[in-house]
Amino acid sequence: MGRPRRPLLDRERITTTALEIVDEQGEFSVPQIARRLGVQTASIYHHVDGRDGIVELLRERVASAIETETLDLEPWDRGMAAWARSYRAAFAAHPRTIPLLTTSPVRAPKVLDQYERAVGRLLEAGFALADVMPVIIALENLVLGSALDLAAPEAMWELADETATPRLARALGAVPEGRADQAFELALTGYLTYVRALLGEDDPAGAAPADGDRARDTAPTP
């Protein structure tokens, strides 16, 4: 009997199957993967570092669609914006991985490399060390929230009775097509405008007051 050209089981196939299951169900289990691949559950564990290892393979797979080289664009904020758009597109293709990946610590080396690059870019741009992670995390929140919205129906509000919510009905009537992209670009532009203005100030980003009073006195630097 000839030996099969490729092994029945490898990390690639386990990852692909786990991603299929998460796309369908929002969750996965190792026995589910085994059933779908027609192997014993124990065999899966020979290839991966437990369930957590599979979560990291999923993170690496989804994040591999992010165009990391965008981070090198000039100037730095154009780079961050392009990275954010590519990041959003990668996760919008697999929105149900988002809650799974955001509730588990990042360990995948390739994904940590991507953070290393983003951190480096912000440090080079002049951000204080203590501001760098908050700036990245806030951008990710906006990106992942928008990725979920990109997976939402275009007609997100269904009014059975327009007279019950007349102003909402009017506002919805004024929404152009592509509302998800429009809202994402609004949040992204707004956020980066503000963050740009933080550069060169004395206060760290974290000291920005919650009600934005200080922000009112802060003109973006050209």
Place this chain on the structure above:
Amino acid sequence: MGRPRRPLLDRERITTTALEIVDEQGEFSVPQIARRLGVQTASIYHHVDGRDGIVELLRERVASAIETETLDLEPWDRGMAAWARSYRAAFAAHPRTIPLLTTSPVRAPKVLDQYERAVGRLLEAGFALADVMPVIIALENLVLGSALDLAAPEAMWELADETATPRLARALGAVPEGRADQAFELALTGYLTYVRALLGEDDPAGAAPADGDRARDTAPTP
């Protein structure tokens, strides 16, 4: 035989059970709810408008924790900030409902009422009709992304080898406790500062260029 004081099955109990299942598994099915309540699946359908009806009951339940009266605070942007914080807290308590609810159209009357109030508040503040929904949607993206982050581990990045990502290691070392709150407030302040600046301008928010060039020339109004 005495009649039971409360029915074995009602919408409240169905909603509570569906929420438990989604909190655990990220998804639910009507037969799962029936099994957990010890009733026939068909009995569930006597009380709710199908699976979609249960999704709307879940939306109403989670959104009921949002303090809608915050929208009446003065000035309008303080109201929006307080609403956003309360909205984030409500969804952070049930993060796994987020992808379920964001991929299904909003029909629950109480939730539509909340949008009606937010739309009214922005119209009164002077926003153009076409800008109102983008402003709300972008805020929601930021809120929901941050709600997921609030459900994340405090130590979100685990570096097996700090020398592989030295700048990330330094940036993480500089992150104070409560990084999720800090990042949320940064994004919220940044966004509202920008949106405030849009008031009284000629261009609609949706016309803001993607690369933020126009934003550089836009000083926030005091």
